[in-house]
Amino acid sequence: MKDYKKTLLYKKIIDLTDMTELSLDKLFNVITIKQIKKHENILNQGIICRNIFFVENGYLRIYTDKDGKEINTDFIFENSFTTNLKSLRLAIPSDTTFQAGELSTIYEFDKDILLALYKESPEIESFGRKLLEQLLIAQEEHANLFKIFKPEERYKYLQTNKPELLQRVSLSQISSYLGVARETLSRIRKK
Amino acid sequence: MKDYKKTLLYKKIIDLTDMTELSLDKLFNVITIKQIKKHENILNQGIICRNIFFVENGYLRIYTDKDGKEINTDFIFENSFTTNLKSLRLAIPSDTTFQAGELSTIYEFDKDILLALYKESPEIESFGRKLLEQLLIAQEEHANLFKIFKPEERYKYLQTNKPELLQRVSLSQISSYLGVARETLSRIRKK
DNA sequence: GTGTACCTGTGACAATCATCACAAACTAAA
């Protein structure tokens, strides 16, 4: 990958770690860039996940199919990492699909290549650890949405904490994410 | 810490990594052992979390206080790690309390000491990364409980996937964990 | 054993939310 110093990912890594140029080169050398159109998938439910993703542009909608209905479990916007770690680490089929919500630019790290780099370079493994920390903190936060708040409170939480989500994602998609019927969210919003 | 090779934690680490004796010694040398009685806390809501915990014996109930009511967000049994990563890494007050559900033996890793060890030994940082992977996989799984399942399905999920939880934790505590009223869970269970 | 404190079961009722049906509003392409 060329000219990587202009990317959001580069800034993110610099922000997260104090990696040497050598390690940065190694890391960016193994990245795959993907452009995916709206409604295209980058990981399918039932397939084993082999990558860690970084959203450089656009956003991903992560959902699971339950009895023919799609339930959104997450939205990942620019400047964030994501993966299905359970599938990645245990080599079991993913229970979620990763789909572009807009035309998106995604950077992919191959799991096996990354693990090999960890052994080569402690700096890169340190990056891997910090990446996981970010994922875990985000996940802790989201899980609390459901454990602590009632539907109306969840919507208010998004208003104050994730306003960009409300702007960029349609009401029906958000309702699935918040675990309420579309009609219910419509009524909550009227207030 | 002496005789650590008899502990669950030792087996866990051996299982997770291929650490040298030297690193194992370093790691176990900085562990603090705590015996906590039932209903005693090992981390209080409002306090900054400075430790990663391993439950060698007994179990921890993790809850958050909302408007005077306790909402259980997790139960951590023997042979598992836990922490409040958001509080630990961002140095902000914890939004949860960690309380013993039985007389418990807890091993504590101090965050600052662990971070220092990471710099000393890539092997230990590798352990840190794998520890985070475990936490994240557990969290992914638990979050799905709420996003995908209805109350009755959540109970069935526990029956098949976490039977020990149903045996060791009282109905009212479980109901708080599942996000339903005690009475509702009582009725679900009758079926 | 006896009492006290805590936990669980159960009925009645209220509140919340899901579902269904359809109208209105919006969007994008011809």
Added chain:
DNA sequence: TTTAGTTTGTGATGATTGTCACAGGTACAC
């Protein structure tokens, strides 16, 4: 602009769950 397709708003109704009240059970201390 027109039109077809998608998304959102809204009313009616039923199902699920929460809340309140109280009875019965269980466990532990004295």
